[in-house]
Amino acid sequence: MPSTQNPPLSGAALDPTSVRPPIDDATIERIAPAQLRARLEALKAEGYAMLLDLGAVDYLERRPRFDVVYHLLKLPPKPATLSEVGTPARLRLLCGIDEGQRLPTAMDIWKSADWAEREIYDLFGIVFDGHADLRRIQMPLDWEGHPLRKDYPTRGPARERSPRPAFASKTNVVAGTPPSGRTLEALQEEVKRARES
């Protein structure tokens, strides 16, 4: 919640992918969900033979909320020796989608997208259309909630309100909450109830 202690985010704090620090790690491309499938097929045909990784990031206050990130590697065909491999090219494809939006699967382009997409569905709740078997992979099948979302508490919803030692890190506590955990209003409520009883 915005307050004087938590001003609303803007610029790079809101969307870290909008700044480009001087790092030469990959070619970066941002794409809309509607063109994603065509672009992935084109890249595969261009020689990006390996889908290195497929991950997601939750930018809670940004619209679109999620970024699904494809890391691709371009290798020469059948490189048997080191000199043939040379320096492969890396590409990072970022696709921003909103809550509730679905993405097409990449499973039939690169088989390794199978588990990666299942993990994104499990931990972020992003659904991939056309996936053969989209079910949870890391959490138990009957788990509720998507743990890596930013609004999911780190300690899990069941233990969020449980007492914990004072020296534990207060990652789930809203800024402005006093160390006792109780706000002034709650304290006044308690006093009032104690006086009435």
Added chain:
Amino acid sequence: MTLSVNPAMPEVVSQSENTMVLSMGPQHPSTHGVLQIVLEIDSENVVKADPEIGYLHTGIEKTAEGLFWTQAQTALERMDYLAPSSNALGYALAAEKLLGITDRIPPRAQVVRVLQMELTRIASHCVWLGTHGIDLGAISVFFYCFDLRENILDLQEATGGARMHPNYIRIGGLNGDLPQGYIERLDAVIEKFPGRLRELRGLLQANPIFQDRTIDVGVLTPEEALQWSVTGPALRASGIAYDVRRAFPYCGYETYQFDIPTRVEADAYARFLVRLDEMEESMRIVEQARKRLDTPGPVMIDDPKVALPPKETIALSMEALIHHFKLISEGFRVPPGDVYHAIEGPRGELGYYLVSNGENRPYRVRVRPPSLYNLQALKGIAPGNLIADLVVMIGSLDPVFGEVDR
């Protein structure tokens, strides 16, 4: 038919016509950790193998989002627990790229980082070979391998204080210089290694039973390997010479002389040979790094905004005290941006996609786990083989479940 098994009840689920569905794991002597494979078998032949993971999901990535940049490393180090320094190195290099201090890391720190990385690679391959041998019934190999590993763990304990998770490689350099007596112990390990590797080769390489069980088993063609995003020794055993140390060098790897062993047979025996050859190449790098250790120098970057000031200066200098206080209580802030940096871990390309939004905590740490993609290839290579071959295949792909599940 979708195989869905309630993980709490691993028993025979269905039996139709000729095939039987059997759950192998999650507690099993040969699955190298907590892996459940839902096997559809026709007598001894595997018709379909569907690995189920998640039995070690620790929420490391989520935990790292709530810790300072230096604290997150302790959680991330416990992913690939056979080669902990490799996790630390990849994370430190990626964070240093975001901080923009990659060029200012002292050369001695880079040399020691390479040394730690290669020693931990040898230690990891020792565990792989020992457990692979146990799976196949060659139990003596385990003891030889772990004896070598004990020497390396002694060295790691000397640097960071702990045998397995030394937390020695930090963002900005190292925790401290190598202790007294380290070089002599390292020399002793370097001396012992060739004889021990000869013994390991002698135990298994020409053993006809081992060859019968691993040759032509689990063949992973290069096209399949690329489709399944397999990296590391398994990819190099299929004929594709992709090694991150050569393709995208880091830590000065371009200045070391070493070969990248590659084979074309692409079976479990080829992966075995590649890993043994890799241990030899790692020791070559260790010897070269050892020579560079003779020149002294700083091991941590000289930037008070990132690195703790030397302990001796805290009582004398006000700035040092303030920096120390701020770094311990708040940690340093990393400029916003995202970076992908990968290193060559013992299992393949260990990549870190770090996102920072300017705060003193990582916004997102996405780890590219090599074992996850290597293990997924099992779905492709298992069908048509015997269950006993499945055990060989899992061993040759060398998964670590701390990394697969995170």
Added chain:
Amino acid sequence: MAVGPGGFMLARVDDVARWAQSSSVWPLTMGLACCAIEMMSVTSAEYDIARLGSEVFRSSPRQADLMIVSGRVAQKMAPVIKRLYDQMADPKWVISMGACASSGGMFDNYAIVQGVDTVIPVDVYVPGCPPTPDGLLYAVNLIQQQIREGGRGGIFVRA
């Protein structure tokens, strides 16, 4: 135990049973994470748990009497551990090895069970991340002490 006339040895049956049980504690391979590697180091030649009697680590719970929970227990794995513990035959003992198994360790989050003793009863806790193999050897020594000195074990079933 006393040696009587004619070469007979006298002892209580319960004591002999406890002596046998404590000298041959066979662990179950419940290696989960990093602590499992230290558990494997304990079986290696340097630390050698076999000299304490743990000659083999049985994979089948029916044949093991000690469960060493070594590593972090994820939410998905907790029912499996409970099931394996139920499948072990009495008398059985449990060592919770490492910080993660004892209390959740450094992973105070949604995914890790905060202490395996919320799922099964534990006899000995071993601190460390991971504990050195010496620590695990000491834990097995404590289990042996527990077996010899009372509680579970022996020839008579105690509730």
